[in-house]
Amino acid sequence: MQTRFLGQQQQPVSSIGLGCMGMSEFYGASDDAESLRTLARALELGINFFDSADTYGHGHNESLLGRFLKEGGAARRQQVVIASKFGIVREQGKYERRIDNSPAYIRQACEASLRRLGVEQIDLYYCHRRNPEVPIEEMMGALAQLVAAGKVRQIGLSEVSAATLRQAGAVHPVAAVQSEYSLWTREAEREMLATCAELGTTFVAYSPLGRAFLTGAVHSEQLAEDDFRKHNPHCGGIAQPGRTRRTRPVVRLRTGGRGAQAWWASNKASGGGGARRPRLSPDCGGQMGVLRCLYGLVATSGTGLS
Structure with a gap:
């Protein structure tokens, strides 16, 4: 397993990380026991970068990851690099959401995530x-206080502009920016990749396999009704036919997404597959192949390779 380095602290992480969102919701039914086996299999393969958020399953996802860490004891905690997120607030059983970046909420959300994860510090x-109604200085100031208190190791931003990254970095170093990036979603190439490289910020690309569509194993009409991709215009509807035509040559080259993985690997990106089942294998040129349960990858770039 190759290694990347996360943020200005150059924290080593596996070149492939595991996105855990689908273990709690959005991609149809899930099973905790199966998810725990998936986490164990990923770690066995050398994958140590696990991505979660407080909104995934209304805290369930962090609790599940916390259970996995607890079962492995202190040694497992030292192995795993944990990324989590705050800011999306939803009511139980509802998808509607509001965005909260207020300092008071950030502190409250961090404490709740620490409890669910069962850790003293969140790595990323x-x-x-982002809620633009809250000045970036206030939000980053609150996060900087969490770093100073030892509750957070490094700070990240998700789905922001290059200008916002610069503004935030003027307050406190931003270790990582996470945005969607794949063969069919390439907006990050306009400004963000270059800005991250300039500032020493790791770019973390989610869904480098196009939410599994680039594996050729997923088609909108076959998805369950409770799989959000079935009704997401980004994944289906009028967008899907054109994207399918553009990406079909890559899909034909792949086994479990090899063509798409080779593309971002050639761009010095690392990746992590979101999975709900332990069907992971040391495939794709030493990377990880996920047969049918890939929903997204966490890919990091611009941070060096060893």
């Missing part, structure tokens, strides 16, 4: 979505 703590 993202603002999941």
Whole structure:
């Protein structure tokens, strides 16, 4: 397993990370026992970068990851690099959401995540979505206080502009920016990749396999009704036919997404597959192949390779 380095602290992480969102919701039914086996299999393969958020399953996802860490004891905690997020607030059983970046909420959310994860420090703590009504200085100031208190190791931002990254970095170093990036979603190439490289910020790309569509194993019409991709215009509807035509040559080259993985690997990106089942294998040129349960990858770039 190759290694990347996360943020200005150059914290080593596996070149493939595991996105845990689908273990709690959005991609159809899930099973905790199966999810725990998936986490164990990922760690066995050398994957140590696990991505969660407080909004995934209304805290369930962090609790599940906390259970996995507890079962492995102190040694497992030392192995795993945990990324989590705050900022998306939802009511139980509802998808509607509001965005909260207020300092008071950030402190409250961090404490709740620490409890669910059962850890003293979150390795990478993202603002999941930005609320421009809260000045960036206030939000980053609150996060900087969490770093000073030892509750957060490094700060990240998700789905922001290059200008916002610069503004935030003027207050406190931003270790990582997370945005969608794949063969069919390439907006990050306009400004963000270059800005991250300039500032020493790790770019973390989620869904490098196009939410599994680039594996050729997923088609919108076959998805369950409770799989959000079935009704997401980004994944289906009028967008899907054109994207399918553009990406079909890559899909034909793949086994479990090899063509798409080779593309971002050639861009010095690392990746992590979101999975709900322990069907992980040391595939794809030493990377990880996920047969049918890939929903997204966490890929890091611009941070060096060993």
